[in-house]
Amino acid sequence: MVSFEELKLTRQYINALDDLGFEQATPIQIKAIPAIRSGQHVIGIAQTGTGKTAAYVLPILQRLSYAQGIAARCIIVVPTKELVVQVTQQVAELAKYTDLRYQGIYGGVGRKSQAKAIQDGVDLIITTPRRILELYQKENIKLNKVEIMVLDEADRMMDMGFMGQINTILEVVPTKKQNLLFSATFSPKVEELSWNFMDFPIKIEITPEATPVETVEQTRYAVPNFLTKLNLLAHLLKDEEAFHRIIIFVRTKQSANLIFDRLQKYGKDNIRLIHSNKGQNTRINAFQDFKNGAIRILVATDVMARGIDIKDVSHVINFDVPRIYEDYVHRIGRTGRAFRTGAAITFFTKAEVYHIDKIEKKIRMSIPICNLPEEVEVTETPFFENQEMEREIDAQKHKENPDYKGAFHEKKSHITKIKNKKSKRPKKYTGKSNSGYISKANKGKKSTSKKGRHKKR
Known part of the structure; x- marks a missing residue:
């Protein structure tokens, strides 16, 4: 066990960590903080829930030291708006005893106000790829003073097709700067991206790729059809003491809407829905309500699967098996975070057995199977659904x-x-x-x- 004092962080950051209740550093923090603080290029590969964000935010804040000038000296690029909100909040918590200025920016809200906040003076910007380019091209914000650039959740950005935007960002920021790349997996696309902007980086890999957190208990249920999945879900959620904070992951927006409607009996004030068709404010408010403990159940597509840090999630339920097998690790990593325990339950039909087998090979372990409880009504599979599965x-x-x-x-x-x-x-x-x-x-x-x-x- 290594304390943060041993990593030579200054007192204001030690005090901020004490306020958050963090005493020991995680493995990725132990290896990344000294390397980043010394100015080296770093590639950090670690499983979800291991403290990657603090591993780069802490040494960056210490390097920036204090408020200086007008133009931003650091840019942190993340794939989604929810992650912008989360990283900005973590920066705020860790920089509370400093005068450093930071700004989170993302699409869906007016550019003018975001541009003004940056032009008034900022040291660090947290952004999505498209929004920073829009502000640069249309609002004339300056990016010529950037000293540190971070690409976080790089594998997710590659999956979402942001390679072109990232390459454009690299063309408008200074070539001479410190570059950091953090990801849960090191796919060929992520490796190609690292070649584009990093010379002789240090690669820090904490665990083998696609390794689930050991504190997450995994189980699965064989379920014949969609309606029986709904019945099983309703049965599990009756145990409010055990299932006190749940994220339900689904593949499609249509399924998410159907599940949300079915769960209305638990009260509209106790459940929220997040998918790409929801408005920006609706998504952020739902995320914040769940993070603050105001609601019990969150139904979401994989927009919530990557990088979201929410404490004390008791269960992750995979209503559908993900087709991108790395997403299984990301989904279940929403629970069992920061050395806490959690549970992940997966429902699968006969058409999803193939994907379960692929996931088990990917994570190099077998997921225990449970029998359906006798209380769960097993409905007959409709003809059209059976045909689709066949x-x-x-x-x-x-x-x-x-x-x-x-x-x-x-x-x-x-x-x-x-x-x-x-x-x-x-x-x-x-x-x-x-x-x-x-x-x-x-x-x-x-x-x-x-x-x-x-x-x-």
Whole structure:
């Protein structure tokens, strides 16, 4: 165990950490803080919930030291608005005993007020990729004094297609600066990104890629269909003492809306919904209400899966199995944070067994399976839902074996053969017309075409 005093942080940051109740540093903090404080380029790879944000914020604040000048000296780039809010809040907590100025900026709100706050003087900016470029291009904010640049949740930014914006940012900030990249995984895209702006970085890797936090208990339930998933979810949530703070992850906005409507019986004031179609203020308010403990249940798509730090989440429920397998680790990492314990429960249908197997290989462990409680009503799977699952299973088998045709292919081929056979039957023709033949039904009828009328004349 290493204390923050041993990492040679100055007294104002030690006091701020004491106020937050942090006594010992985490492994990523122990290795990253000295390296960043000394001015080296750093790539930090660590599993979610291990204190990556404080690992770079603390040494950056100490390097900036005090308020100076007008233009920003540090930019922290994160993928989502929720992360801007969270990192800004953590900067505020750690810089409370200093005069350093900081500003969080993101889309969905007016540019003018954000630009004015920056132009009035700021030392550190926390931003999404698009918003910083908009302010630079349209509001003429200055980025020529940047000394430190951080890309946080870099793997998520690559998944969201921000490579182009990040490269543009790199073109407008000074070349000579300290560069930091933090990520939960080091995919080929993240590695390529690091080559674009880092020379001879130190790579700090705390745990193997895609390793779940050990303090999270993982289980799964085999469930036949969507409606039975809803019934199981309702059954689990009856235990309000155990399930006192829950995030429910779903794949689609449509499913999120359906689950939210079903859970209204727990009270509208006790549940919130977050997905990309929700307004900016709605998303941020829902996040803050859940973080502050004002609500018990949060239903969300994977917009909430990365980097969000919320203490004392008792359970993460994967209503759907994620198709991006790294997201499973990110989802369940919302619980069991900062050495606390938590539980992650996953529901899966027969069409999701394939993805469960892939996830188990990715995390190098088996997820224990539980039997459905007897109290849970198991409904009959509707025809259309079963057909959809069968098609998905066929697609999975074809992905593993390109020569596999599948039941639906065979059925389609059989129908095509019947149609082709019918189309080859000879037609009965009884008379000729200008284009070939006329049918018996039309034989003897007067021609209505212009060509026919012309001949009669």
